[in-house]
Amino acid sequence: MLTNLLYLKIAITMVMMIVMLFEWRRFKSSKAQVLFLIFAVMFLKEIAFVIRLFSIPFADLLKGVEEFAPVKDNIINNLGKIFESSNEALLPVKASLDNLIMVWHFIEVFFCIILFHLVHLWVSLGEKGKFRKAFTIINTLLLGAAVFFVGKSGTYSSYKWIFTVWQSGLLFSGIILIGRIYKYTFLDLKYLIAHKLAISFAFVPFILFYFLNTITPFINKPFSMVFQITGIISLCVFSYKFMHFSLDSIRNKVVEIRKERSLVITLLQDIGHAMAENLSQGIVMERIINAALKSTDARTGCVLLIEERTNSLGVEVVTGFYPPVTKMDLGNLTKEKFLIEKFKSTRVKIGESYLGKVAETGESLFIRDAKDDDRIEQTAKGLMDIRTVITVPLKIQDDILGVMSIINKESAPVFSDADFSLMETLGDQAAITLNQVKLYQEMLEKKQSEKELSVAGNIQMALLPTEFKDYDKIDVSAFSHAAKGVGGDYYDLIDFGNGKVGIIMTDVAGKGVPAALIMVMIRSVLRTYAKEDREARDVITTVNNTIAGDVTEERYATMFYFIFDSEYKILNYCNAAHGPLLLYRSNLDSFALLDTEGMPVGILPDVEYGQEYTSLHSGDIAVLYTDGITEAMNLNREQFGLDRVKKIVRENKHLRAKELTDMIYEQVEEFVGAAPQHDDQTLLLMKAK
Amino acid sequence: MDITVRENDGIVILDINGEIDLYNAPDIKENIKGQMEGGKTNIIINLDKVSYIDSSGIGVLISSLSNLKKAGGSLKIINVYASVRKVFELTKLTSFFDIYDSEEEALTSYNA
Numbered sequence: 001m002l003t004n005l006l007y008l009k010i011a012i013t014m015v016m017m018i019v020m021l022f023e024w025r026r027f028k029s030s031k032a033q034v035l036f037l038i039f040a041v042m043f044l045k046e047i048a049f050v051i052r053l054f055s056i057p058f059a060d061l062l063k064g065v066e067e068f069a070p071v072k073d074n075i076i077n078n079l080g081k082i083f084e085s086s087n088e089a090l091l092p093v094k095a096s097l098d099n100l101i102m103v104w105h106f107i108e109v110f111f112c113i114i115l116f117h118l119v120h121l122w123v124s125l126g127e128k129g130k131f132r133k134a135f136t137i138i139n140t141l142l143l144g145a146a147v148f149f150v151g152k153s154g155t156y157s158s159y160k161w162i163f164t165v166w167q168s169g170l171l172f173s174g175i176i177l178i179g180r181i182y183k184y185t186f187l188d189l190k191y192l193i194a195h196k197l198a199i200s201f202a203f204v205p206f207i208l209f210y211f212l213n214t215i216t217p218f219i220n221k222p223f224s225m226v227f228q229i230t231g232i233i234s235l236c237v238f239s240y241k242f243m244h245f246s247l248d249s250i251r252n253k254v255v256e257i258r259k260e261r262s263l264v265i266t267l268l269q270d271i272g273h274a275m276a277e278n279l280s281q282g283i284v285m286e287r288i289i290n291a292a293l294k295s296t297d298a299r300t301g302c303v304l305l306i307e308e309r310t311n312s313l314g315v316e317v318v319t320g321f322y323p324p325v326t327k328m329d330l331g332n333l334t335k336e337k338f339l340i341e342k343f344k345s346t347r348v349k350i351g352e353s354y355l356g357k358v359a360e361t362g363e364s365l366f367i368r369d370a371k372d373d374d375r376i377e378q379t380a381k382g383l384m385d386i387r388t389v390i391t392v393p394l395k396i397q398d399d400i401l402g403v404m405s406i407i408n409k410e411s412a413p414v415f416s417d418a419d420f421s422l423m424e425t426l427g428d429q430a431a432i433t434l435n436q437v438k439l440y441q442e443m444l445e446k447k448q449s450e451k452e453l454s455v456a457g458n459i460q461m462a463l464l465p466t467e468f469k470d471y472d473k474i475d476v477s478a479f480s481h482a483a484k485g486v487g488g489d490y491y492d493l494i495d496f497g498n499g500k501v502g503i504i505m506t507d508v509a510g511k512g513v514p515a516a517l518i519m520v521m522i523r524s525v526l527r528t529y530a531k532e533d534r535e536a537r538d539v540i541t542t543v544n545n546t547i548a549g550d551v552t553e554e555r556y557a558t559m560f561y562f563i564f565d566s567e568y569k570i571l572n573y574c575n576a577a578h579g580p581l582l583l584y585r586s587n588l589d590s591f592a593l594l595d596t597e598g599m600p601v602g603i604l605p606d607v608e609y610g611q612e613y614t615s616l617h618s619g620d621i622a623v624l625y626t627d628g629i630t631e632a633m634n635l636n637r638e639q640f641g642l643d644r645v646k647k648i649v650r651e652n653k654h655l656r657a658k659e660l661t662d663m664i665y666e667q668v669e670e671f672v673g674a675a676p677q678h679d680d681q682t683l684l685l686m687k688a689k
Numbered sequence: 690m691d692i693t694v695r696e697n698d699g700i701v702i703l704d705i706n707g708e709i710d711l712y713n714a715p716d717i718k719e720n721i722k723g724q725m726e727g728g729k730t731n732i733i734i735n736l737d738k739v740s741y742i743d744s745s746g747i748g749v750l751i752s753s754l755s756n757l758k759k760a761g762g763s764l765k766i767i768n769v770y771a772s773v774r775k776v777f778e779l780t781k782l783t784s785f786f787d788i789y790d791s792e793e794e795a796l797t798s799y800n801a
Binding site: 556598603678 | 710711718744745747748749751752779780781782785
């Protein structure tokens with residue numbers, strides 16, 4: 001019976017040793033490695049124990065442990081006579097085998113208890129709570145000292161009592177550890193909290209093993225072996241469970257990561273749909289916080305965004321009852337509804353409270369146990385106690401846009417590390433989305449302003465006459481080609497009747513809507529003030545005095561204005577620093593440049609402008625242009641220049657005004673080719689009939 | 690376009706290098722505004738290294754001159770050559786600005 005039990009004990013340890021060896025190789029798990037070593041040493045110890053039996057003289061054996069006599073006989077019968085004949089020779093081996101068993105006890109303790117405590121200590125050091133840390137350190141030091149003492153205490157027989165006391169201590173410590181599972185101490189080992197009940201069951205046989213080991217020397221009866229085997233089986237069950245749980249925790253991690261990934265993908269799709277439908281920052285933030293609540297199983301959450309103007313955080317969206325960050329004395333008014341409204345209207349100064357600190361530092365905050373944490377102020381005690389908090393910054397690179405925060409988990413007392421990691425991912429996603437929404441809205445605004453600009457451009461172009469009626473004595477044609485959007489070129493013809501016309505060519509400095517506005521101003525003044533009996537100088541002086549006071553100095557315009565009396569063919573002109581009028585005199589076949597004194601309009605009021613009169617003949621051609629024509633540049637950086645205009649006019653003087661302007665336009669286009677033009681190209685041509 | 694700021698006896702000299710156009714002309718205005726906020730209202734602009742100036746650039750010089758005058762200061766322009774001088778002449782603003790041929794001349798004009 002006893003022999004069989006002894007064999008069973010050896011067999012079990014061997015099987016477990018092999019099982020753990022396989023587990024170790026299969027999962028590359030350090031836990032399986034440790035357990036393999038435990039069982040391997042245990043197996044060697046049992047073998048050593050059997051060998052030791054043969055080294056004890058028969059007399060000793062009968063005096064000491066009588067129950068092993070049949071064992072020995074059995075083994076001798078089974079293994080032959082070799083051991084019997086050399087019994088005496090094996091005597092010196094006895095002492096070393098005793099030591100081997102001693103070493104086993106040492107290693108057993110080291111792996112099963114001390115290592116466990118060291119892990120516990122290592123995890124605890126990362127936690128707050130001075131008491132827990134101190135307790136774990138003292139606990140570990142005590143156990144370490146005990147092991148050291150045991151190792152020093154010589155042979156098995158002489159330290160039996162000390163060994164017993166020490167093992168009792170271990171038992172006690174084991175019981176305390178089980179007790180601490182229910183006091184959150186085991187939160188440090190996440191897979192233990194997940195299966196705390198199962199772990200407790202696994203620990204009971206573990207302790208039973210030690211208990212039985214402890215009392216075996218005192219019972220000294222045959223069935224003590226049964227206790228020992230029960231102990232070993234319990235340890236096997238524990239080892240199996242332990243492996244099982246550690247594998248489970250890996251599986252759980254994989255599941256968590258998959259969950260996180262699928263959540264982020266769903267969220268991205270969700271946001272994509274939201275963006276396609278109607279993109280508002282509030283809606284997108286609401287979707288993100290809802291995704292956060294759903295996936296972490298949090299009770300309430302909120303998103304706060306930084307308002308740069310006030311250097312504070314404003315509540316963008318809040319779901320559920322999120323307690324205010326600062327305490328208020330409300331008397332009996334502490335109603336939930338009131339507090340929710342209070343929070344919604346809160347401005348959290350950056351750097352103040354836990355939310356403001358995250359916004360300031362840009363570092364995530366995870367307060368597992370917030371109950372007694374002095375970073376958290378319990379502002380709605382009784383209504384919404386803050387038990388656990390995760391707050392993450394919404395930041396893109398170093399630019400912090402706001403914070404997202406969740407409070408209290410529904411299904412567990414505290415948030416898990418997986419929840420924290422998920423929140424950090426969501427925080428990043430929220431920041432990216434926020435940025436996209438911002439860019440998208442900027443793009444929309446830009447589009448809107450481009451639209452307005454093109455409307456302004458259309459209005460401006462509509463103010464430029466494109467068709468001129470057939471006058472008896474003159475033939476007029478013009479074109480204006482805007483370089484980009486809204487330009488600042490403006491020309492006009494005012495028909496005074498009696499064969500008199502006023503013609504203007506202006507170029508406003510700058511571009512875009514401001515330039516167009518100045519152009520419209522000039523047009524209004526001109527259209528109101530220019531009359532057939534008002535000389536060119538008067539008109540320009542009035543335009544200048546009207547614009548100069550109202551408009552900033554850098555918005556000025558060059559302007560050429562003339563009045564032509566086609567009846568008498570007299571031209572009265574005045575130039576405010578515009579390009580001189582190019583006049584082709586048909587009778588002389590030569591060109592003249594008509595110019596007068598004066599600076600651009602809009603700079604200074606009361607500028608003195610000059611004016612001149614000249615007479616034209618039939619066939620004379622007057623050309624007004626802006627520098628977009630003369631300075632039109634091709635890819636070789638050559639300018640079109642006035643000479644090319646002269647050449648076209650001279651060679652085609654017989655053509656109608658419209659044909660001439662078309663030709664000039666075509667030749668300018670041909671000249672510049674693919675070179676981009678930065679200035680409007682405007683030209684007006686009047687031919688005297 | 691680059692602007693380098695020097696100071697000589699309380700008078701700020703801006704050395705401008707490059708082309709002055711619609712897109713960078715406001716930088717000059719901002720710079721002069723900054724000088725005015727720092728209490729410097731006598732400014733010399735050196736156009737020696739400027740190859741091109743457009744109407745916006747002229748506009749900025751006009752408004753800066755006007756702002757400086759309002760603040761009791763002045764704007765003088767030195768080293769106006771070639772195409773830049775042509776632009777000044779075309780817009781008939783040569784007499785509107787205080788233009789000097791050299792830095793020494795501009796500086797001595799303050800002492801006179």
